[in-house]
Amino acid sequence: MSDLSQIVKAYDVRGTVPDQWDERAAEALGVAFTQVLNDTGEPGETVLIAHDMRATGPGLVAAFATGVRAAGRAVIELGLASTDMLYYASGALGLPGAMFTASHNPAQYNGIKMCRSGARPIGQDSGLADIRDRAQALLNGGARPAGPSRAPLTDRRDLLPDYAAHLRKLVDLSTIRPLKVVVDAGNGMGGYTVPSVLGDAALPALPLEIVPLYFELDGTFPHHEANPLDPKNLVDLQRAVVAHSADLGLAFDGDADRCFVIDERGEPVSPSAITALVAARELAKHPGSTVIHNLITSRAVPEIIREHGGEPVVARVGHSFIKAEMARTNAIFGGEHSAHYYFRDFWFADTGMLAAMHTLAALGEQSQPLSILASGYERYVASGEINSTVADQAARVAEVRVAYPEAEADELDGLTLRFPDGAWFNLRASNTEPLLRLNVEGPTEERMTSLRDEVLERVRR
Template sequence: MITEGVFKANDIRGAVPQSWDEAGAAAIGAAFVELAGLEGKQFVLGRDMRLTGWEMSRAFAAGAISRGAEVLDTGLASTDQLWFASGSLDLPGVQFTASHNPASDNGIKFCQAGAAPVSPDFLARLRDRALELHGSVDAALPEHGLTQVETLDDYVRHLHGLVPLEGLRHLKVVVDAGNGMAGHTVAAVLAGADIELVGLYLDLDGSFPNHQPNPLEPENLVDAQAAVREHGADLALVFDGDADRCFIIDERGEVVSPSAITALIARAELEREPGATIVINTITSRTVADVVAEAGGTTVTSKVGHTFVKALMAEHDAIFGGEHSAHYYFRDFWGADTGMLAALHVLRILGSQDQPLSEVMHTYERYVASGEINSQVSDAGEVMEVVEAAFIGRGEVDHTDGLTVRGTDAHDNLWWFNLRPSNTEPYLRLNAEALDPAVMQAVRDDVLDLVRGTTTT
């Protein structure tokens, strides 16, 4: 079984077996090899700890082998470990994961050789061909065509080569893996450093018995916040299910904004390569652009989403990129996103001086943000037109990603907001920011009044 709805803008995700099953995975594997021209060639395959990962990835491999490809199987791997394998081996990559989705889901992320992103057009053609092939591809893995490869040790060595942990002061670090793939990688990555590890939910368990593996939701950060306070830790690292994202909690148990982390790492990278380019998205805090300018770098703004960020990273040879969702991208990691490398940067910066993390981050938290606010609407385009008309003359309008308006109030207090439609749900997503809390609240409320006054659902 395979339904059209599992094919998303950037990857595949859906409930197993309700939306797709092993027969569907086999059809996708065959279609992938056909469309990527991999007959007689190799690609690398990984999977996370989800309960259906073994069966679904094996069925995909069977479909791929049926079309003449050779599969290099990494076994259990975080998504950034799979990106490493693709980059270091210069082969296309396939990762079975549904990231932070519920336990019933599984999915697939794809990349070209060198961990380069695939295009939305490729995924659309993959959808069409897989639907055509469904029911005609054997999901049973043949005896030949699949080779096991080990990549964890090389992945760890590569990370340590980029951000060494030697010579740091002693740190006590809480790590909440959420029963996801950080539990597979973090002990190896932190081995040898002067770090006292307080582990939460490091056991791999795709049923997620403790909390959902989505650090964007505040309730999934509560355990790590409590552990930092209880153990007197210097910080906490909280990973999502496939460990390509990492949230940071300071020594007070307070969540550090991913935009602030982006600014912190951007400055460190610009010290290493003055004048380099940093990529951010449309709803990253203005703090990042300010910090990059102060450090002599250049900022390029992308639409929200890893496909767009990675494309701009390559186009501008950017050294680093960051998104509000705690995706962090590194040129030295083939332009791919890796939560673990971002975490190492934070540990290195913190461990190289004596200040607590809250003081280190103070200079990177200059604006007041609304957070993302969702409103259900019947016609996103019409609502955005209403909002834009109301703000004519109040600020500079930008349509890079939805509607962005930037301006100042009568006292020269900077503000901006972005209003953009969700790719997957009938929502408009609002993010607002300003130097002054009252100004942010006023802008936020003005936009919400307009949005919800025109809502018809």
């Protein structure tokens, strides 16, 4: 029997199939999701369901849809989709939805990201814990729904053209200079969405030459994991950018809601720099607006937001927290260190494709190479995220805290320590894996490296 406490995380469902969860659990989650929607007054009588390219997706979707119908709502199946396509559908149609994906996790994983109408997130504090408990009760032998008086129908719709057209309205790429772009889809959903958004013959032609890498949809990830946060998964893209003399490279994760950027030299552009770049563009359109960033982004991000007349607001790591803070503040944009980018014009939801389009526009609207353009947004030296497996996470974090009495402490999300010279680090437990995650930033390479090594020694000893 599935123990849903092991797979229902802070803001989604994530686990291996079939040993941690299976179609029976998916059906129970479909029932529970619909019951929570019904009990909390969610309007409408229909639920959207989509899935990525993983082989287990169609079976889990079918089971989940059975649960939704049993609890009284009809289903619209979108079929293959990126996560931001599901958010687009939820926003454009005003319906709740469930996206079956395990994002960047290996092939044996699958999961669900659920939202209310308008792409409003569902996390532990906004219904996910209730869904978990109701589904677990069903799996433990609880009474199942008696069923509606009439059998709700399942409809099927293809919203890829509408999604592509919507994004093209938000960022005009028609007048930029010609660019050669290498795109690594990692055998994930970017291989499905990029051709439609950037090269659809039904839309106006763009001055882009796309060099595709691994566009074939394959949930076994035969070339590399679809996790651009790990540097080893960027190597093929970096080589291809240089080999093709491309202007930039784009790497998407498995469900294509995140996008990483490589400059013309084959060097990564930090997500903090992209956050600052996009924030400046959005603030030019909406002066004085609020921009959200999580506490792990570079301290250059709030500096640049203020310099462009915006109001920076810091939030916890994780899409449900960022989206909630964006809705609360009516923020125009939000960015995370993990390359999740959120837009008010996209129902406060995250979309890697729209961030990629902003980057293409910023590059193509001027003549300098990306390395020069991005350098204006890179002010400090960062370690990137470093993971450590630790038996007692809380105890190890407490030990690190007392080792630096001179630092200013912040416990918004894990432990953040800030030093008088401007260096800082954040140490936090993963929401989805048994890890401690460390991010370090310093005014110089030497300071960052020294602080990073000190903290890692304490974490891993």
